[in-house]
Amino acid sequence: DVKVTQSSRYLVKRTGEKVFLECVQDMDHENMFWYRQDPGLGLRLIYFSYDVKMKEKGDIPEGYSVSREKKERFSLILESASTNQTSMYLCASSSPRAEHNEQFFGPGTRLTVL
Amino acid sequence: RKEVEQDPGPFNVPEGATVAFNCTYSNSASQSFFWYRQDCRKEPKLLMSVYSSGNEDGRFTAQLNRASQYISLLIRDSKLSDSATYLCVVNRWNSGNTPLVFGKGTRLSVIA
Numbered sequence: 001d002v003k004v005t006q007s008s009r010y011l012v013k014r015t016g017e018k019v020f021l022e023c024v025q026d027m028d029h030e031n032m033f034w035y036r037q038d039p040g041l042g043l044r045l046i047y048f049s050y051d052v053k054m055k056e057k058g059d060i061p062e063g064y065s066v067s068r069e070k071k072e073r074f075s076l077i078l079e080s081a082s083t084n085q086t087s088m089y090l091c092a093s094s095s096p097r098a099e100h101n102e103q104f105f106g107p108g109t110r111l112t113v114l
Numbered sequence: 115r116k117e118v119e120q121d122p123g124p125f126n127v128p129e130g131a132t133v134a135f136n137c138t139y140s141n142s143a144s145q146s147f148f149w150y151r152q153d154c155r156k157e158p159k160l161l162m163s164v165y166s167s168g169n170e171d172g173r174f175t176a177q178l179n180r181a182s183q184y185i186s187l188l189i190r191d192s193k194l195s196d197s198a199t200y201l202c203v204v205n206r207w208n209s210g211n212t213p214l215v216f217g218k219g220t221r222l223s224v225i226a
Binding site: 033035040041042043045048058090099100101102103104105106107108 | 163201205213217
């Protein structure tokens with residue numbers, strides 16, 4: 001089974017702090033994604049990566065950056081956390097070799113910024 | 115037109131009922147289609163891919179109508195455990211390896 005893990009289930013940070021959210025997958029997937037999910041807004045794509053050291057902006061990249069130094073790990077960075085970044089953050093991975101390119105999700109990190 | 119549009123519900127149905135969800139998508143070039151299920155405060159999980167000819171997995175049947183840009187999910191003999199939010203998902207561009215777009219979901223409550 002595909003396993004996607006995220007470093008924390010719950011996180012509380014203060015405004016202005018630098019926040020790192022880590023995601024690791026064990027299925028040798030090339031593609032990795034970061035989303036945030038908010039009530040009434042659904043899942044929104046922040047950043048994605050198709051390969052090591054490669055990154056692409058999604059729909060809402062402002063206030064975020066990412067790092068992909070190793071194939072299995074994709075980190076989301078909030079340079080200076082703000083209260084409007086309080087959300088559920090979900091990491092996903094997929095393989096372009098799969099028949100339908102379905103994505104597999106980690107359990108999510110619920111981030112609260114005070 | 116929104117990229118992926120679903121009726122948010124909630125659909126409240128008794129156990130044993132048949133329920134159908136619909137979804138429309140805006141990009142006629144999309145090639146990959148899925149239904150995901152998301153339980154409260156959990157991550158989305160793949161329920162089934164949707165094939166051009168339609169496909170069935172036990173009590174679940176998915177249909178695709180490319181001409182109308184419409185996807186459906188039918189659940190027969192609903193169980194209490196089917197209570198969840200169902201997300202319609204489409205790939206963004208006309209190449210297989212592209213980001214997915216998620217609908218906001220349709221909430222289903224199956225009542226005893």
